[in-house]
Amino acid sequence: MRSGSPDASSNADAQPILELRELEKRYGFIQALKPASLAFRRGEIHAIVGENGAGKSTLIKLLTGVIRRTGGKIVWNGAEVELATPNEAIAHGINAVHQEVVLCRHLSVAANIFLGDEAVKFGLLQKREMTRAAQKILDDMGFNLPADILLGDLTIGQQQLVATARASLRGTKFIIFDEPTAYLTRSEAAQLFALIRRLKDEGVTIVYISHRMEEVFELADRVSVLRDGTLVGTRNISDTNDAELVALMINRSLEQIYHKEAIPLGKVLLETRNLSGKGFNNVSLTVRAGEIVGLYGLIGAGRSEFALSVFGRNPKTAGDIVWQGNVVDMRNERTAIDLGIALAPESRRDQGLNLNLPIGLNINLPVYDQINSGIVVNAGEEKRRADQQIKDLGIKTPSRNSLASSMSGGNQQKIVIGKWLNHGAELFIFDEPTVGVDVGTKAEIYRLFAKLLKNGAGIILISSYLPEVYELADTLHVFRDGHLVGSQAYREKTHEDILAEAIGV
Amino acid sequence: MTTEVTPTSVAPKRNFNFLFALTLVGLLLLLCIVLSIATPSFATGNNISNLLRQGSMIAILAIGQTFVIITAGIDLSVGAVVGFSTVVVAGLLQAGVPIPIAILITLAVGLAIGCFHAFGIVKMGLPPFIITLATLTSLRGIGLLITNGSTINITNEAFTLFSRESFLGVPNLFWMVVIVAIPAFVFLHLSKWGRYLYAVGSNPEAARLSGVSVPKMIFIAYGLSSMFAAFVGVMLAARLGVGNATQGDGWELQAIASTVIGGTSLFGAIGSVHGPLIGAFILATIANGANLLNVNSFWQRIITGVLIIVIVFFDQLRRRNR
Ligand SMILES: Nc1ncnc2c1ncn2[C@@H]1O[C@H](COP(=O)(O)OP(=O)(O)OP(=O)(O)O)[C@@H](O)[C@H]1O
Ligand SMILES: [Mg+2]
Numbered sequence: 001m002r003s004g005s006p007d008a009s010s011n012a013d014a015q016p017i018l019e020l021r022e023l024e025k026r027y028g029f030i031q032a033l034k035p036a037s038l039a040f041r042r043g044e045i046h047a048i049v050g051e052n053g054a055g056k057s058t059l060i061k062l063l064t065g066v067i068r069r070t071g072g073k074i075v076w077n078g079a080e081v082e083l084a085t086p087n088e089a090i091a092h093g094i095n096a097v098h099q100e101v102v103l104c105r106h107l108s109v110a111a112n113i114f115l116g117d118e119a120v121k122f123g124l125l126q127k128r129e130m131t132r133a134a135q136k137i138l139d140d141m142g143f144n145l146p147a148d149i150l151l152g153d154l155t156i157g158q159q160q161l162v163a164t165a166r167a168s169l170r171g172t173k174f175i176i177f178d179e180p181t182a183y184l185t186r187s188e189a190a191q192l193f194a195l196i197r198r199l200k201d202e203g204v205t206i207v208y209i210s211h212r213m214e215e216v217f218e219l220a221d222r223v224s225v226l227r228d229g230t231l232v233g234t235r236n237i238s239d240t241n242d243a244e245l246v247a248l249m250i251n252r253s254l255e256q257i258y259h260k261e262a263i264p265l266g267k268v269l270l271e272t273r274n275l276s277g278k279g280f281n282n283v284s285l286t287v288r289a290g291e292i293v294g295l296y297g298l299i300g301a302g303r304s305e306f307a308l309s310v311f312g313r314n315p316k317t318a319g320d321i322v323w324q325g326n327v328v329d330m331r332n333e334r335t336a337i338d339l340g341i342a343l344a345p346e347s348r349r350d351q352g353l354n355l356n357l358p359i360g361l362n363i364n365l366p367v368y369d370q371i372n373s374g375i376v377v378n379a380g381e382e383k384r385r386a387d388q389q390i391k392d393l394g395i396k397t398p399s400r401n402s403l404a405s406s407m408s409g410g411n412q413q414k415i416v417i418g419k420w421l422n423h424g425a426e427l428f429i430f431d432e433p434t435v436g437v438d439v440g441t442k443a444e445i446y447r448l449f450a451k452l453l454k455n456g457a458g459i460i461l462i463s464s465y466l467p468e469v470y471e472l473a474d475t476l477h478v479f480r481d482g483h484l485v486g487s488q489a490y491r492e493k494t495h496e497d498i499l500a501e502a503i504g505v
Numbered sequence: 506m507t508t509e510v511t512p513t514s515v516a517p518k519r520n521f522n523f524l525f526a527l528t529l530v531g532l533l534l535l536l537c538i539v540l541s542i543a544t545p546s547f548a549t550g551n552n553i554s555n556l557l558r559q560g561s562m563i564a565i566l567a568i569g570q571t572f573v574i575i576t577a578g579i580d581l582s583v584g585a586v587v588g589f590s591t592v593v594v595a596g597l598l599q600a601g602v603p604i605p606i607a608i609l610i611t612l613a614v615g616l617a618i619g620c621f622h623a624f625g626i627v628k629m630g631l632p633p634f635i636i637t638l639a640t641l642t643s644l645r646g647i648g649l650l651i652t653n654g655s656t657i658n659i660t661n662e663a664f665t666l667f668s669r670e671s672f673l674g675v676p677n678l679f680w681m682v683v684i685v686a687i688p689a690f691v692f693l694h695l696s697k698w699g700r701y702l703y704a705v706g707s708n709p710e711a712a713r714l715s716g717v718s719v720p721k722m723i724f725i726a727y728g729l730s731s732m733f734a735a736f737v738g739v740m741l742a743a744r745l746g747v748g749n750a751t752q753g754d755g756w757e758l759q760a761i762a763s764t765v766i767g768g769t770s771l772f773g774a775i776g777s778v779h780g781p782l783i784g785a786f787i788l789a790t791i792a793n794g795a796n797l798l799n800v801n802s803f804w805q806r807i808i809t810g811v812l813i814i815v816i817v818f819f820d821q822l823r824r825r826n827r
Contacts, residue, residue, distance in 0.1 A: 334718065351710050351714055356775070361704070366716050375695075
């Protein structure tokens, strides 16, 4: 006992709440997590950072019993534990909000919050009580969400908050957030941070995974870095800085993330004239060759719906889409693709990927019309194109035949982008292209944008991450409640002004 | 300290599929060997020909069924389509229509039935299970109405002779499997249409946003399944020499069983052409062997059920590989 030391106020505090000893996970030949040892202190906020596929989610899944370790030990409160099933983890008080929401879309918010321990009386579910209790929980946490609607009717961000509420209940002592803010609006993120701080004050230990450095520095007490499945270091947040963490993560230094070149603007590619549709109204804007047009706004402001209508997925209700000077009838996606428009959609799970199919097939799906010899697909060309994108985007996979579902979140996002880089287009619409993508790859993707622009393409960049659109967009439009409420040329206004426009104050 | 160390002899995925196909072939060979030892009448030319004829028809149905199941659908109507098609082709032949024309018309009728299914799914939003179930019952009714519940005898000798003859020592009906399976293999595994089919089964929204016409693929899958069933109807009419709307009873389940034994996932996006083929012949061999051994035919049904559970269970295990 080191009772004399200043920071060990009592024995219980000194003992780590959770300790990993040489913990390891292999998937066949892939070592997703190499033997790692790490102790989490009681009541700390511990951030974990690392590139895509570094093993962050793997670590979390091991701690929550979602997958089983292939080696090493986990020590909980001084005693070794198995953590073989999610229920065992929950019984210990270990909960997680996973990167991809794993709740039931067809149940109500309340039912999801109580899933697994429903209030039962005489064998019947007490629906009204449950809804009331759930509403109280949500209100207490400061989440502005109705408890009685279907989960599937919420945005991904709101679903993430429901998952958070669920995880914060049931005597939780240890709670893990895997990229919780990826799909949150700013105000939702603020609510989440407030909740996290409150949990910390209550003595709960928090593990926080994020690709956003500013969040790590805002919240965390300590930070651990994973690289290629290896735990390369742990730092006190006060002893480190952005540059050191990035260098640890990618093993090289990165001078500059946002890459912007002066590219002359060309002809007008796309023009929308008073375009209206489901979720947006009266939007007029133009995109020229060589230009990045940024669409900023809160999640649910109608940007994705606008994009889906331009791409022919949803019908417009009024206005015109003008493509290179001609009014066109965007009947379906095929029409848009054939004209030269590509859309990398917002949700990789629901819209972007065929998860249980190989990466190669995903990447080539839009181009199978072009790579045939006779009636059969040209297998050589198919391989070449898939490998090209895997190499260009640094997709971490043993082979193009691996299933998309076995990729880490950020690597899945790269497949969605690679699919359209492979196809090529004159106008690329990227909807939240860097959600879950690590800094190094972000920089690569922005560089690729510049390359596309130089080749005469135009880009619509939809992002809820202001620094990204702010630094990259030649023209930045702000959406609020389905309307275009403000526009600026590159760096014309301040962050604060743009934010105010988006929120409407 | 009992940390579980799972064995990690995990090879890349493709080898797995290859292994699975090999296991199925092995199972089939094992069955044949055991049966040849158990009963002298199994390994006779006559019996093998018979087995091939019987297995051929289910095999062709299973290929069509696989296309549908890969799109995460199901086609319950194929047995009824077989029965109905025997009536159509028999009626046409008896009306003096030349054989090739009669066959083409029957295939066209099959295609039309499949398009009707796709229409119900795509345009009316009906679940595949429901629309094909509706066809299953009503099509037999229509067939019985047309024939007044009776059987049409086919007097065209050339037509019925075909099913009994062989080419290069292999029954003609088995050659039909080859004729169907080769283009089916090219379609599913080598052409872009096959890729699209998997994509639709895996995530229709993602397929759509990648420019794949989902309705078109649904039409193709159900159209082919019903057309294959009509083709089997022609084969069966030739074999039996009659047209009767009650023929092919329960064949949809045999086709689905063959498909599933052949490694197709009922959740869609997983399946092959060769798997269901082998699956169909495994089932045919079991039926044939059981007959020869005088095993009560009720047992055959039980064995088939157990086999489905065992094979699919191992298939799931292999896929899970966590
Ligand atoms: N089911 C699986 N089968 C095979 N490999 C897998 C499986 N799940 C994950 N992996 C691999 O394990 C590695 C680590 O993945 P993990 O999801 O932990 O990454 P991550 O650090 O969370 O990345 P991201 O920032 O992209 O979310 C990756 O290379 C991934 O491809
Ligand atoms: Mg992850």
